[in-house]
Amino acid sequence: MLPFFCQRCLSEVFGDCPFGLFSMKIVSVLICLMLLSAPSKGDALENIELYIAGYGMATQPLSQGLSFRGKNISDERIHGDPGFGVKIGIFPSFFHGYLGLELESFGQNNSLNFPVEENSTVTGKGKSGLITYSSMVNLIFRYPGRNARPYVGIGGGLSNGILHHTDIPGRLDNNTEMASVPGYQFFGGIQMVIAGNWFVFGEYKYSAANYHWNQFALNFRSEYFLAGIGYLF
Template structure:
């Protein structure tokens, strides 16, 4: 799954370069962003390795700060663009009581960096530009040590959905607010000291604010 996701990102990266080379010029921009990750949960938990075939309750995730940056281009200053969007957050796993045994399971640190390539569609207004987008992402995740888990990492494939509004305060500088929805699959094969691990579906909603420079 990770290989498929990275291949998809490479194809979009090539497309970014080809579109920017079209006659008529292009509008490029760079941006910084920060906000909140309203993480949902890791669900459909399945055992891997020696635990293959086993299941577990969903893992609730904590809300977390999110920060990152992006670079994008609108070929010919048109309505369709491509954007490389990278942001990081730490939606740690919450502690819970095992519903089958009553055992208290402590939480664990979780960090996720989303590196996505998205196709954007905007209304190219001079002052206000609403936009929406869709794309694929590499989800670079790291699970920390805890009393029940050991450090492990994964690069999974995810999907991004985006909706936002950009407002120009000068001809070259804009502020924006943006909603992002991410869904993907994470696999931590070496998460447990006894061997084996788990996989789960990751869902998160992000609300960010940022500033961009267009040239």
């Protein structure tokens, strides 16, 4: 019989839910199945692959909807600065190195610029800095080659959007404000073992989160282009 938390994941994943939460529930279900399929003997887990990696990334943020005081805004512009991130990956031996889990945190700063309208007339310009910082649990499928290891994955977790240096006409609160919401991502890349236990990697990532602040909301999407280095234990 499935443990209670796994039963709950399985029952919820087929229910009505926003797409942003759907991928997170899929990840939860697959993690449950991985745990349940683990051998009962502890010595079967002795031979696991563990790695830690850091990376830099170029970002290309996108807007799928920006609203102020409940009204949709068009002609917004979002610019993303370079960002950084870290990963810790685990590949159990009982999946022969093909399936694993990864914990990841990454973030960057962005800038928002958009027109403020009143009765269909532009009355000013709004701007704000936006720090996005996400912590994800990823499920990864890869080819465990000796030197080249291509992979794809899906992840879900918590995404934080922090407004700062905000200047929006008609918005009373210009202080720093944070929104914490569910986020999800899809990605693919390749690891190349270069010397001993060291490897380099490149990755493409697409991430999404819908932030809501006081009188202000943004459906944030971003493409990421990663390059980094890691160590295999």
